[in-house]
Amino acid sequence: MTIPDAVTIGHAHEALQAAFCDYVPQVFRTVDFRRWCAWGEWNDDYRAFAVFDEGRVVANASVMRMRLQIEGREVIGYQFGAVGCVPSHRERGLSRVVMEAALEYCGAAPLLLFANERVLDFYPRFGFAPREQMLFGAACHAEPGSEPAPVLDLAEAHVRAGLVALSDEGLAVTERFGARSHARIASWYAANAFSRPLRQLRADAWVLAGVEDGTLYIDDIFAREPFDLRPHIPRLINQPITAVHFGFTPERWWPQARVIGVDTEAYLFVRNLELPSGPHRFPVMART
Structure with missing residues (x-):
């Protein structure tokens, strides 16, 4: 049997993108790229x-x-995603073909990916090593304020453009192990209705956050400058809360936060990438 070569699909290849979009839900049942592509987010x-x-x-x-962003240094790397094979073509070596094509493109650059528990033995075959991610949280007793932060709709092009600008020019939400310029990953979550509301605390500070069962979950912060997050908590909640949990390492925003468990929602693998010692969490809204 002849093994075909991989074809590269870039942002300008609309017909190939359509075929890619047809592929995705065959492997990842709840995932779709069509709306994200229609928004023009594939760059x-x-x-x-x-x-x-x-x-x-x-x-x-x-x-x-x-x-x-790794301990305050910026490093250009690549994150893998949408790795898979449709059921009818498995056991033919095709996953190896596409992985090797992607690895050749990335060269010696630092690499990372998040895998599910069904494929934990697959990525080490390509030089990836598992790394533990932690969960961070803190006690926080607060009541809703009288002026909730406005909700922004990422379906609107000007909102997406604003998020890109804040992500490109502003702070990384964490300098321990984080990222900048990941607005188009965050918009993918919004396009799939996977993200919590995007709220505007002020013109240059937007937060993805929501309340569940008395806990405020802050998934990401896009801001040009650091600020004290605590006075804004009442503007982010619609019911009383007793705790706040973070989708990133919150060393800048809540120094008193502590490790509350291991992140078992996704399993991190890295290659050519040395991570900081001590507990950390790569931002959930920057994961592909």
Whole structure:
């Protein structure tokens, strides 16, 4: 059997993108890229490496170019995502084809990916090593304020443009192990209705946050300058809370936060990437 080569799909390849979008829900049942593509969020930072069969994508590995922040240093790397093979074409070596094509494109750059528990033995075959991620939280007793922070709709182009500007030019939410310029990853979550509301605390400070069962979950903060988050908590909640949990390492925003467990929602793997010692959490809204 002849093993086909992988085809590169970039932001300008609309017909190939459509085939990619057809592939994704066949492997990831609750995931879709169509709305994200329609929003124009696929730019040159995102590339897919796909095997086609009769015009259909049957295997794929994508990479997103990342401005990683590691202990205050910026490092250019890549994050893998949408890796898989449609059920009808498994056991043919096609996942290896697309992984090797993506790895060749990335060269010796630092790499990371988040995997589910079904494929934990797959990525070490390509030089990836598992790394533990922690959960952070703190006690916080607060009541809703009289002036809730306005909700911004990422379906609107000007809101997406504003988020891109804040992500490109503002702070990384954490300098321990985080990212900048990841607004288009965050918008993918919004396009799939996976994200919590985006709220505007002020013109240059936007927060993805929501309350569940008396806990405020702050998934990301996009801001040009650091600020004291605590006085704004009443503006982010619609019911009393007793705790706040963070989707990132909150050393800048809540120094008293502590480790409250291990992040078992996704499993981190890295290659050519040395992570800081001590507990940390790569921002959930920067994960592909």
